[in-house]
Amino acid sequence: MFDKVAKLAGIFSEALRDAALFLRFNSYSPFVDKSRRAFYKIIIEAHTIEKGLSLPSPKPLFGKDKVRFVMRALSRYDIGHSPVPAHMSLGALEAYLAFHAQAGASDPLLDEISGYLKQWETRLPRPWQGGTRDYRFDGQPAGDLQHLIAGRSSVRTLSPAPLEPARILEAIALAQQAPSQCNRQATRVHTYQDPARIQALLALQGGSRGFADTVGNLFVVSSDICAWGGPGQRNQAYVDGALFAMCLLLACRALGWGACPLNLAIDHKTESAIRRVGGIPAGERLILMIAFGEPAAPQTRVAFSPRRPAAEIATLHA
Ligand SMILES: Cc1cc2nc3c(=O)[nH]c(=O)nc-3n(C[C@H](O)[C@H](O)[C@H](O)COP(=O)(O)O)c2cc1C
Incomplete structure (x- = not known):
């Protein structure tokens, strides 16, 4: 009983802290x-x-x-x-x-x-990257994308070897193709390769038990709160951030790496601790972590994680 009351009280106090953080850093805040x-x-x-x-x-x-x-x-x-x-x-x-x-x-x-x-x-020479551009549907092998999406899996058998920073940037640049509301691109990616720091971050996350010691490359995906303003946008950081994270997972797969998303279903105390250890500014909301790296071996085992039949989750309205 006490446990349930504590959980309910926790929901209120976390919601209040959500509001306080959003008020302090949102796009209307004079403190930004x-x-x-x-x-x-x-x-x-x-x-x-x-x-x-x-x-x-x-x-x-x-x-x-x-x-x-x-x-x-x-x-x-x-x-x-x-x-x-x-x-x-x-x-x-x-x-x-x-x-x-x-x-x-x-x-x-x-x-x-x-x-x-x-x-x-004279201030900013052409070509200016804006306006509209031509876009073609033909000539793009859609099958490649189908295979990439169908072939991705959470991989928890990673090589701890640090990846080349230039290749990591390549993955991030690919993930930047993710759509974002009004193209505001508020998502941030923090990358870590220092083993001690990674272990400290993973200890705060908690969901990588059993494979944390094999993680040599870690992303923390976050969102710049000041991209968002007004009550209706209070949760948009998560929408844009999650779409970006999905693209980053696919980009890792496209580059031949394994990757595993790691939840940040955490309270403010832990979020602050992760910010502190990760050197992440206070005005960023944390979305999730991603452990990634070369696969430990070309052939490995992943959880089956079956999907529900599409008809179970789909409602085709008239
Ligand atoms: C937001 C999010 C958080 C996740 N957190 C964890 C985690 O903490 N630890 C873990 O081992 N897997 C985690 N996963 C991976 C899921 O278990 C996995 O995506 C799911 O079982 C489907 O399997 P698949 O990714 O192989 O298709 C997470 C996935 C998502 C999308």
Whole structure:
């Protein structure tokens, strides 16, 4: 009985701490660095322009307010923080102009954009990575992806040898193909190869008992809380973070490594301890860990982990 009451009280106190953490670090918080907040704000608004241009029939002169907002916000933004919002904005504005030129439209706003882009040419040389790009469905071997997804398994027999940092970055870059809300890319990946630090982190996680000592490479996936703001977004860190983590697991498999996701179903006390040991900033929410590395042997044994028949989890609505 006491145990149940303690669990219920724990749910309330953890929820309060969730709210406190979100309030302290979310995108409206005055306690978060201005450049970091502006980074996300500009990306979100620039995305509405590129998204508008990717629709089947964009409306002429759509999103005038957004366009003006992006220009104003980018002018105040310090690109030393990251050039990504500038690339996205300038590329989107350039594509906006190209779309209207093709449609033969004229408007003072288009002249304004044109002048604005000229000012930026020297600050951030072209090509600007933003706007829209051509995309093809043919020529992509879909079967490869099917095999990759069907062939992934949690592997708990890993070689502890540290992997080349350049290859780890390759895996992370692949995982960056994960979609993220408004392309805000708030997910962070912390990588560890120091055996003592890995053991300290795994001891706090607890789910790698029986194979922790074979882990020589460890990711901790987290999300920058200041990418998210307002009550509706309080859990979005986990959505984007989990999609990224799935891509990272597939990327590990694609590079020939074994990988095992490790839950971070933990309370705030443990989350803080992991942040401390891992050198992770206080404004990041932890999503999960991933143990990874070369397979200990080319052939190994994995848990069967059968899946339910698809019809059991699917509801095909009329
Ligand atoms: C969020 C998450 C947390 C997990 N945590 C652990 C863990 O702590 N320890 C572990 O050995 N496996 C962990 N797993 C692996 C699951 O047991 C495994 O994904 C599941 O049984 C399906 O098997 P498969 O990954 O081989 O397809 C975790 C998986 C997920 C998605």
